[in-house]
Amino acid sequence: MARRIGVFICHCGINIAGVIDVEKVAEEMRKYPGVAFATTYQYMCSDPGQNLIREKIEEENLDAVVVAACSPSMHEETFRSVCKDYFSIYRCEMANIREQSSWVHDPEEATEKAIKLLKATVEKVRENEDFNPIMVPVERKCLVIGGGIAGIQAALDIADAGYKVILVEKEPSIGGRMAQLSETFPTLDCSQCILTPKMVMVSRHPNIKLLSYSEVIEISGFVGNFNVKILKNPRYVDEDKCTVCGDCEKVCPVIVPNEFEMKRAPRKAIFIPFPQAVPSTYTLDREACLGLAPLTCAECRDACEADAINYDMQAKVIEEKVGAIIVATGYDLYDKNKLVEYGYGDDDDIITSLEFERMLSASGPTGGKIIKPSTGEEPKKVVFIQCAGSRDVQHMPYCSSICCMYTAKHALLYKHNVHDGEAYIFYIDIRATGKGYEEFIARVMEEERINYIRGKVAKIFREGDKIVVYGIDTLTGKRVEIKADLVVLAMAIVGKKGTKDIAKLLKVAVDDGIFLKEAHPKLKPVEALSRGIYFAGCAQSPKDIPAVVAQASASASKVLSIISKDKLEKDPLIAVVDEEHCSGCGVCISVCPYEAMQRQPNGKAKCIEALCEGCGTCAASCPSGNIEMRNYKDEQIEKMIEVII
Amino acid sequence: MKYWVKKELKPPHGKVYIIEDRCKGCGFCIEFCPQQVLQESEEFNSRGYHPPKLVENDKKCIGCSFCSLVCPEFAIYIEKEEENED
Known part of the structure; x- marks a missing residue:
């Protein structure tokens, strides 16, 4: 039981002292039973402030300390580490007189409340007992959920450091959205060319266990010791036996849209999403197949010379123990059917940005040729509309961060394909904040002679074989009417469908039901509120590839700080x-x-x-x-x- | 929704032959057809059962022959139509 308690009241500049009469509080506290000493200081968290506490503990022979300042989530650790040299850290408590008093009350009430909070904290610290931290063993393995560029980078970083990684991907292949892109801004590198080496590294890395076509279904435990259940869906093709000869695909009688091609190309029920897929194997889509129980058609099995197809494959639940988890579930585009003002859903010639990426891609449905989907001809006038669904209170209020850049890239690639074509871009502002981005925009505007029109589009409708785009140029104040062949919408980015379910499993927060919420927007941008869980990529917020890679490496280093230890300290309270x-x-x-x-x-x-x-x-x-x-x-x-x- | 590919993939096509008088109306072929090509007809056959008939659009048959496999009376069979290469 503490008998000589010291009270230290922080001014926090004017945050506290500007409202609360700190001297009066100190005066009151000096009179309180058990308080041996009370003082105030301008910034208690500063080095001189911490030294003041040290000095007074020695001088006044204090056996407990109460600091009245900000929230313990800010500085509890600071003050406890000061006290650690003298007595148990549980003899140091904080009274939050900033967030809970000075920021929310009038001066008189705030002062009174500060005194009460301090007295209550003194009472608490008086009866606190000393405990030693609990040591818990750490499972030196990491789970990465999502195999896009974020998950790939994080998994590689951890695996290269010498630790085991389990990479779980829901789709048949890793690669994610980046594998769908044609070229990347501002350097115009071929997206697949820079991504596929990393995909191959994942498949070859001895420390990475890749579980594709799988989903995390259950997570329990805590930092250092998570228990994870992963459902491995049956792909009905033996990954090791499949030689990707494609004989099965030729004979399969079922034709369905290919999700990888944004449903703009057909695929068979037995398919490989794209040629460089990792793992390199065919997958039988159970939903599309004519029937497995009872087995209706066995054309693919009969055609398979490698004997890789097994219709009796069952879903498997794999249990794993891991020390830390990285969530990199990625993004989807905003639901196109909600953009009624842009007429999406009704017209073949109004497409989304990801569909345009596939159109530009050499391996895409058109083989890289730009077409007007309704006729198959070359479009001579293309309108690009930025902020379709973003920065719009009726849809998504936030900026999707990458649309300005990729729209510029789209327009440039269009001009390179169709030399006599005209490209128009409707924008609100141009946000080009990355390295080399502004220069890229300038190049597109000047050298490629793309028509940038500052303003939002009011209405889009079909007139004959043209799409009419109505808008206002807010720089000249004039109405604009463009009869276009093709309209490309730069759709808003939203968290991947199912982000909420994963968040529920992990017990982490989701911002407005869209993106995963980090522990602190500035100082803990990759951490979840629960320890041992980290975020990477667009699951946390829209961002470009360099930012995603940086964030993935950041969360990998956070994971390493946990799984590189034998034991973790745990709060004994x-x-x-x-x-x-x-x-x-x-x-x-x-x-x-x-x-x-x-x-x-x-x-x-x-x-x-x-x-x-x-x-x-x-x-x-x-x-x-x-x-x-x-x-x-x-x-x-x-x-x-x-x-x- | 229109595909953007130059050459559309064509599913194979099968022609359905029903030997109506053999049918005993068990309905297996209707039940198990993965493409739902068949339905029960209102006419009676000589044995007094309702044999199956094609739904309006018989283009949906892809010739998997599962109907002839499940038919207990060997009353239905498929002939695969050769694709015209054009």
């Missing part, structure tokens, strides 16, 4: 069951979100130290009050409430 009085009713077992409460052979509940996160749900639910949270004991909480009211 967990639940403790009074076994003598436990009636064994099991309520705590049913409410614990971490499966930390377990029944012992004698029928009584027990808290598994390594699993408990100290949330307190069990303590609140125990009908006989026999579970206590360490350093949040009932007496402490009662006393705190008492001094506050």
Whole structure:
């Protein structure tokens, strides 16, 4: 029990001192029983501020410290590391008089509340006990969810560092969206040419276990010790035996749209999404196949010389233990059918940006030839519309970040293909913030003579064989009417379908149901709020390829900082069951979100130290009050409430 | 939705032959046809059963011959039509 408590009140510049009368608070606290010392300082978190605490602990012989400042999520660690040299870190507590008082109340009320909060914290620290951190073993392996460029880069970085990686991809092949792109801005590198070497590295890397056509279905555990269940869908083709000769594809009688080609090219029920797919194997689409149970058609099996096709393949659930998880689930385009003002869905000649990427791609449905889909002719006038669904309160309020750049690239590639063609780009502003981006835009505007029109398009409709685009040029104030052959919409980027489900499994937050929410927008941009889970790529926010690769490497380094250790320190502030009085009713077992409460052979509940996160749900639910949270004991909480009211 | 490819993939096509008087109306062929090409007709055959008939658009048959495999009376068979290369 602490008998000589020191109180340190931070001004936080004017954040606290501008509202709260800090001297009055210090004066009040000096009178409070158990408080041996109280002072104020301009910035307690600064080096001189920390030294002040050190000095006073020695001079005044303090045995506990209360710092009244900002939220403990900001500086608890700072002040505890100061106190660590003198006594247990649990003898250092913070009273949040900034977020919870000075920022939200009038001066008089704020001062009064600050005093109450401080008194309550003094009461708490008085009864705090000393604990040592719990050491938990670490599973030195990482799970990467999503095999796009983000997942590939993260997996390679971790595997190169010498640790095992499990890379899970939902589609038959890794590669993701980047594999669909034709060329990349601003250097116009062929997207597949720079991506496929990395894909091959993944398939060859001894430390990477690639599970394609698979989904994560269950995740439990905590940092260092996640238990993951992965459903491996049957592809009905043996990956090792398939030689990709294509004989099965020739005889397959079922024709369905190819998702990889944005459904603009057909494929068979047995298919390989693109020639460079990794793993290099055919996949039988169970939904499209004529029927497997009962087996209706066996043309592909009969044609397969390698004997790779097995209609009896079953879905498999693979269980893995990993120390950390990277989520790189990627993006989808905004639902095109919601853009009614742009007439999408009704017209063949109004297409999305990803469809245009496939049209430009040499391996795409048109073989790289730009066509007007309704007639197959070369379009002589093309209108590109930026911010289709982005920066629009009726659709998505945010900027999709990459559309300005890829639209410029689209227009440039169009001009290179159709020399006598005219290209128009409708834009709100041009956002070209990356390295070499502004120069690229300038080149497109000047050298390629693309017509940039600042303004939004009001309406698009068909007139004969032309698409009429109505808009306003806001620089001249004049109405613009363009009779185009082809309209390309730069669709807004949204989190991949299913992001919410993955987030639910991982118990991480999702911003407005669209993108994964990071722990701190500036200082923890790749971390989830739960420890051991990291984000990479467009699952977190729209970004270009360099940013995705950088973020993937960042999260890989975060993962390495966890799985490179043998043991992790864990907060010892967990639940403790009074076994003598436990009636064994099991309520705590049913409410614990971490499966930390377990029944012992004698029928009584027990808290598994390594699993408990100290949330307190069990303590609140125990009908006989026999579970206590360490350093949040009932007496402490009662006393705190008492001094506050 | 229109495909952008120059040469569209053509599914194979089969011609369905039904020997109506052999049919005992079990309906297996209708039930198991993966392309739903068949339906029960309203006419009776000589044995008093409703034999199957083609739905309006018989183009959907891709000639998998599963109907003849499941028919207990050998009353239905398919002839694959050769594709015209053009």
